[in-house]
Amino acid sequence: MIEAWSAEDVRAAEVPLLESGVPLMEMAAFMLATTSTPALLPTGSGDELDALPGVRVALLVGSGANGGDALQAGVVLLGREADVVAACVSENVHEEALAAYVEAGGRVVDLSAGPSSPDWSSTLADILASDLVLDGLVGIGATGPLRGVAEDLVRSLTGADELARTLESTSTSTGPGPARKGTAIATLGGRPATGKTERPRPVIVAVDTPSGIGVDDGTVEGPVLTADVTLTFGATKPGLLLPPAAHHAGDLHFIDLGLSQSIAEQGAEPALRRLDLKDVADLWPVPGPWDDKYSRGVVGVVAGTPAYPGAAVLATTAAVRTGAGMVRYLGPDAVASSVLAARPEVVPGTGRVQAWAIGPGLPTEGAGDDAGQLALARAALQEAVTPGEHGAVPVVVDAGGLDVVSLLVQDGGPLPAHVVLTPHAGELARLLRSLGERVHRADVEAAPLAHARRAHELTGATVLLKGGVTVVVGPGVPYSQADGSAWMATAGSGDVLTGILGTLLAAFSEEAVEDPELPARLAAAAALVHGVAGVPPTRAVRSPRWTWPARSRR
Numbered sequence: 001m002i003e004a005w006s007a008e009d010v011r012a013a014e015v016p017l018l019e020s021g022v023p024l025m026e027m028a029a030f031m032l033a034t035t036s037t038p039a040l041l042p043t044g045s046g047d048e049l050d051a052l053p054g055v056r057v058a059l060l061v062g063s064g065a066n067g068g069d070a071l072q073a074g075v076v077l078l079g080r081e082a083d084v085v086a087a088c089v090s091e092n093v094h095e096e097a098l099a100a101y102v103e104a105g106g107r108v109v110d111l112s113a114g115p116s117s118p119d120w121s122s123t124l125a126d127i128l129a130s131d132l133v134l135d136g137l138v139g140i141g142a143t144g145p146l147r148g149v150a151e152d153l154v155r156s157l158t159g160a161d162e163l164a165r166t167l168e169s170t171s172t173s174t175g176p177g178p179a180r181k182g183t184a185i186a187t188l189g190g191r192p193a194t195g196k197t198e199r200p201r202p203v204i205v206a207v208d209t210p211s212g213i214g215v216d217d218g219t220v221e222g223p224v225l226t227a228d229v230t231l232t233f234g235a236t237k238p239g240l241l242l243p244p245a246a247h248h249a250g251d252l253h254f255i256d257l258g259l260s261q262s263i264a265e266q267g268a269e270p271a272l273r274r275l276d277l278k279d280v281a282d283l284w285p286v287p288g289p290w291d292d293k294y295s296r297g298v299v300g301v302v303a304g305t306p307a308y309p310g311a312a313v314l315a316t317t318a319a320v321r322t323g324a325g326m327v328r329y330l331g332p333d334a335v336a337s338s339v340l341a342a343r344p345e346v347v348p349g350t351g352r353v354q355a356w357a358i359g360p361g362l363p364t365e366g367a368g369d370d371a372g373q374l375a376l377a378r379a380a381l382q383e384a385v386t387p388g389e390h391g392a393v394p395v396v397v398d399a400g401g402l403d404v405v406s407l408l409v410q411d412g413g414p415l416p417a418h419v420v421l422t423p424h425a426g427e428l429a430r431l432l433r434s435l436g437e438r439v440h441r442a443d444v445e446a447a448p449l450a451h452a453r454r455a456h457e458l459t460g461a462t463v464l465l466k467g468g469v470t471v472v473v474g475p476g477v478p479y480s481q482a483d484g485s486a487w488m489a490t491a492g493s494g495d496v497l498t499g500i501l502g503t504l505l506a507a508f509s510e511e512a513v514e515d516p517e518l519p520a521r522l523a524a525a526a527a528l529v530h531g532v533a534g535v536p537p538t539r540a541v542r543s544p545r546w547t548w549p550a551r552s553r554r
């Protein structure tokens with residue numbers, strides 16, 4: 001499991017270590033300088049302490065300790081014979097680190113006057129022609145989007161047109177660097193310019209965080225230099241796991257520095273969690289010799305209409321294939337026939353269930369003539385709210401079922417956390433609007449965690465917000481899962497997730513009702529399994545997960 005901690009908690013954890021004289025910055029910088037470089041050597045497989053003659057490194061240096069990390073990494077790289085330039089966006093950069101860097105013979109360019117700095121254009125060209133860029137503009141000390149010269153610099157580096165022109169005008173200054181082949185002119189983090197001389201762009205390593213992201217909330221309100229790799233120190237930060245910022249972090253690499261123990265000693269809760277395969281393997285219900293179909297869990301599915309029968313087929317199939325003891329299907333005969341044709345083990349009609357999975361393929365309230373299906377969905381939700389003979393029943397609610405939730409909340413107040421909603425951004429905006437919020441899809445996409453949290457507050461339900469990175473908010477620590485691939489953005493994908501989660505809720509039916517934090521964990525586990533199932537085989541077999549980007553592919 002990855003646990004992410006707020007900037008404030010990371011700072012608090014640093015204090016005892018710094019007070020006892022642990023040289024955190026030097027440690028961070030050494031790891032930065034050694035971990036960042038093996039792929040830059042001509043063979044691409046050199047040792048992390050090998051000399052780096054001819055390798056060009058650009059340090060983007062801001063005014064805080066993040067810039068200090070970059071400068072201290074520069075000291076190590078200079079010692080390995082790299083050609084290093086430090087582009088400083090402020091007159092006041094970390095004093096000790098600057099002194100060490102200058103003493104080591106590092107070249108410093110003062111860009112504090114912004115684009116009117118005399119060296120602005122030539123430094124941009126140097127940065128673009130380098131092999132490695134260490135982005136040390138700002139880390140956990142960031143407040144708001146990038147501003148001032150840091151903003152100017154990142155805008156210039158990511159501005160496609162200006163950049164392509166700069167590259168063309170400096171295209172002879174490539175120097176004797178390591179072998180590089182076959183990439184188009186590209187901006188840093190931008191799309192390749194077309195039809196130009198082939199030329200690589202540097203590998204970008206974010207120091208602690210990509211500069212410009214919301215470190216705690218994952219928002220992106222200004223320019224960000226999209227990293228190939230983020231080396232994060234002490235603890236993972238929530239913004240590295242949360243969309244949209246997570247899309248700028250590249251591959252994450254965590255460097256402990258001894259902080260995780262210090263954080264644990266603080267006794268605070270993490271700000272965010274991400275389950276991994278092991279967590280899900282530990283959690284997943286495995287049948288034993290004493291099990292029967294009822295003890296494994298019965299899922300009741302209310303999904304599909306004659307217009308959208310496939311949703312019912314997909315949801316029931318997913319529930320069956322992820323190990324439900326039994327799947328019941330409730331819906332029109334025509335749909336039931338399709339379901340049974342695909343999954344003969346599905347049992348049509350009513351009976352006791354241990355979790356409901358409702359909503360895929362149902363019409364939105366008032367939009368269709370399938371009042372019967374919506375009534376079934378309402379009845380299922382009532383079983384979550386009003387305990388029956390066997391207690392309350394967990395429910396996963398998707399798509400058309402979300403309108404039923406909205407009406408229920410308006411009529412009867414909050415729902416329990418064992419109701420799990422699985423909207424995508426558009427559906428979440430619609431749900432929030434129906435509950436009186438002024439929200440559009442773009443607002444949700446810009447701040448997914450905040451909106452999922454708001455929906456949880458207003459409904460009481462656990463909220464799984466689907467997306468390239470899926471966010472889950474219940475009464476406890478939220479989760480963020482990024483296990484899938486963009487290939488999963490297809491019709492029917494959400495129906496499958498509903499079925500998977502239905503099976504998990506049925507297997508843990510009583511526990512999910514008793515422990516209000518469990519449904520979120522089960523939802524995160526379902527998102528992981530759904531994601532892993534949707535990864536194309538070529539990526540699924542890639543190992544290890546964290547690899548350096550092949551520069552020739554950029």
Ligand SMILES: NC(=O)C1=CN([C@@H]2O[C@H](COP(=O)(O)OP(=O)(O)OC[C@H]3O[C@@H](n4cnc5c(N)ncnc54)[C@H](O)[C@@H]3O)[C@@H](O)[C@H]2O)[C@@H](O)CC1
Pocket residue numbers: 014018024025026028062063064065066067069137138139140141142143144145146147148150151207208209233
């Ligand atoms: N405290 C420590 O001992 C350690 C800190 N570490 C590094 O130190 C970083 C934190 O250092 P700081 O607390 O100095 O903070 P940062 O270096 O992250 O940023 C603070 C500086 O950036 C400026 N700034 C803030 N928001 C900005 C924005 N939106 N646009 C432009 N400039 C902005 C501020 O004026 C301030 O000068 C971590 O991210 C990590 O890289 C590591 O060296 C490990 C040890």
Ligand SMILES: [K+]
Pocket residue numbers: 066135136137138139206207208209210211
């Ligand atoms: K940074």
